[in-house]
Amino acid sequence: MRYRNQYRKITSREKRSDKQETSGNTGEFSLHPILKDNLHQIRQELGNSPDVIIREFELGSSEVEIAVVYNSGLADKMMVGDFVMRSLMIDSAEKIYKNMESDKNIFDFIKNNALAVGEVKVINDWNGLILSILSGDTVILINGWVKAISGSTRGGESRGIEEPSSQVVIRGPKDGFSESIGTNVSLVRRRIKSPNLWLEPMKIGNVTQTDVAIMYIKGIANDKLVQEVKQRLNDIEIDGVLESGYLEEFIQDQTFSPFPTVYNTERPDSVAANLLEGRIAILVDGTPFVLIAPTTFFMFFQSSEDYYQRYDIGTVVRLLRFFAFFIALFGPSVYVAAITFHHEMIPTPLLISLSAQREGVPFPAFVEALLMEVSFEILREAGVRMPRAIGQAVSIVGALVLGQAAVQAGIVSSAMVIVVAITGISSFATPTFNMAISVRLLRFLLMITAATYGFYGIAIINMMIIAHLCSLRSFGIPYMAPLAPFIPGDQKDTLIRFPFWSLMTRPRLVSQKKITRMEHDQQPSPPKQKKGNTDES
Template sequence: MKLKFLSSRKSDFKPEPNSILPFHPLETSLDVNLAEIKRCIGESADVVFRSLSNPSSYSPAMNFIYIDGLVNTDLVAQAIIQPLTGHPGIKDNQPEEALLLIKEQILSVGGIQECKTVESLLGMLFEGNTIILLDGAKVALAANTSFWEKRSVNEPTSQGVIRGPKEGFTESLRTCTSMLRRRLKTPDLRIEQYKIGRRTRTGIALVYLQGIASEQVIAEIRKRLGAIDTDSILESNYIEELIQDGGLTPFPTIMSTERPDAMAGGILEGQVGIIIDGTPFALLAPATFFSFFQSSEDYYQRFDISSFLRLIRYSAFFVSMLLPALYIAITTFHQEMLPTTLLISLAAQREGIPFPAFIEALLMELTFDVLREAGVRMPRAIGPAVSIVGALVLGQAAVQAGLVSAAMVIVVSFTAISNFVIPSMSISNSIRLIRFLMMLIAGVMGLFGIMSFLMVLLIHLAGLQSFGVPYLSPVAPMNPGYLKDIFIRAPLRNMKMRPDTYVGREAARQNLPPAEPPRSGSGSQSEGRGREKP
């Protein structure tokens, strides 16, 4: 059964009826409503039912429902239960009028909303609201009393910088959006909120700058989010896999980051942010191949240093992908390419090695991946020590035992170090997979196979898109005016235009000199949606 996409694009969440439950409007009888609510949620120990009734007066019976652990119990007692206890305005009015009086005059908490169905009531209850039910009224009130334990703002673990902000996103959606608001103090910042997941009802925030982000890209992201039909969203990778382009490709078409400054920078360039409740990793789309080699720190230090480091990253990318394959191809098929001295040294090292170069490299690569995974899964106190000692002991023992050559240990180690130079973990993981294919092809076809595979890979990259944006832009299709922040970083005063592939109407980010009027008879036309050339 096709289920409806639950969305809300206002400042506060307004959950729609939960599609898992049948539609059931609230009744005038308080007992009937309570029985239906208890039937839906079962005998849950954390759901608190608190009733207020006074048999000696004409006050209607009232019931409060909240989930212990999701609400501030002190706020419930002081701002809701205490003001409503014995209030004369409740017994002097009809139930519907009494609820209106409670909503507009008596309660001092913010974010009071009405619930007309059991499904919407349960949705607000699970968001940390306190539900107020009044006997004789077919409408319930949901008061915002949400409060739960959450992790404090800490330094990002996967994207550290030497110079720059030291705070990262947390698992709280509202904390993440507030960190963006603090950096982008503009009314053009738009935050659209959704609920995705039939059971988890995970909060999703779509963040962009009106006028800077492309309307076509925003519409495409909304369409893909609206097409998601799943019962659970537990982390941002769920959203990434469900909306990404490319199909069967090892290359990511959506960026992930846990740095608020990186997301703010992407939004200022015209990208659209997707923040998911419950994870510190947010998404940025669209993404190009070259954006994965850019770091936040590139813009926090001088342009010459940033350009040098960026060139090192591109070099590390090719080293990580090609070095083991080149070693296999040259030592197996193309020994004449090596200097005689080096060839003799490698031949002496490989004397007595029982495996061909491909099997030797494959064993070393798999061993290193096992050590890396072991270092991640082990307790934090001993993980790094065990991985380092294990690599040293195993490498030295393997060389002494004659299983692998010393040159192969050097090649695999330098390849692994180069893989860590790339700032994006998603693109570095893609390289790990491609590296094994390159090694296999090099062991079968030599340099000819490597060059053929690189051509196929380049054709594949040229055919990819990210929400309608070419994956290799602005290199393919070539736009020389926008290459100032691709392979190197030009001085900030020279980067007056935003990336042409991301933005909508406002392409300029710095004041530009007025354009000269076209000369008569020159036939000059405006360039690229009426923009000046950067």
């Protein structure tokens, strides 16, 4: 009983100092000095949720009332049991009881000596307490104190590291980002073991309080660019952020554009490569897709595998992607324009064959192409949304059956089926999904102008697209760099890829600090033979 009275004297004195410390906080958000009131308020705030576990007990023989609060679905239960509950109830209980005799601060002793978790912090306000519980931390409340202790025990169920599904490579790392921002950060740090790799966390979303982190390499990334990214993120006022696409619409330079101005990827090696070039990565908790800024048009045609193969193979494959891009964009419109207006541009034998095929078709070429393109897009979307086990089979069989039936019914010609099939296959050659969607949208616009004005309409729309691309910016960086403006030193990794030993500098517009990647030319050469040193036969 003597110890309990002594404890009351200590807590009353500390309580007065705590009131002075927390006087700057809003009164309605401060914690109560009585433990029962705090627990009652937690249950009310969280709606008596069954996944919020509250464990009340006394510290050893001291009769000091204490409570441990955590969320069973967000916290690691094994960590809570072994490193918090066991530590307080068994390992440190008697030490705390003995230290009370010497008039020591029990709160500081628990914070500094009684918890075997990595991250421990003090909570002085109510909003911080609720946020810690909902973030997966374990909160420790002591009767008589108007502040709490939060220990990092975040865990719970999460998806493991798997191969990326949207950016598949044959040669290269097979690990991909998951929905845990901590796991994603570790995957990048595993590749870049540098103290200059900085991480700046923040929370966005008034309701969801989503964890967002900015990652960049200090000394390589442009400081003004880093400040611009942070400013745009801090200006976001929204209830919730459920995916990185939410942030992409707020921070992009141009809203009304079919072309993406922020790059997204779920490959850690791709993020590491862009960080080394001076770009900035934006990681969002709850999604495996990481945003990269700034970006250029040519980044969407570069794959991580281009740098894992020989430079000549990577160059040929990259040029093939650009060729497929033009087929996917202009294929149907060129066919419609040639069939409708420009018969003289088609060789005579081919024109006779096409005319024979279209003899029984009741629709003009534009309507024919429009029907096939819309049908193909429906099949593609249905194949994506259907269960994975039958989605591919249904899309393939549906395309074959639909095309063959349409030709036999005389609705479309065989040539149109071939054009639409080649166009659809070419659109899949683009490594990034959002750029492929842009091509699909612009293809219909080109078909309309081709059916109206022929090749003249295609040329006009083409010039408008090029002008629009040259006017775009991504965080102030020209979208068509390094072609517009033309930078000769950056052409080594744009349309083609030079060997690694020739890529001595980083992109000049992106990284304006520490541009040099390697100190000198490292072109390999065969060993030189010394004079007079010949092989004896």
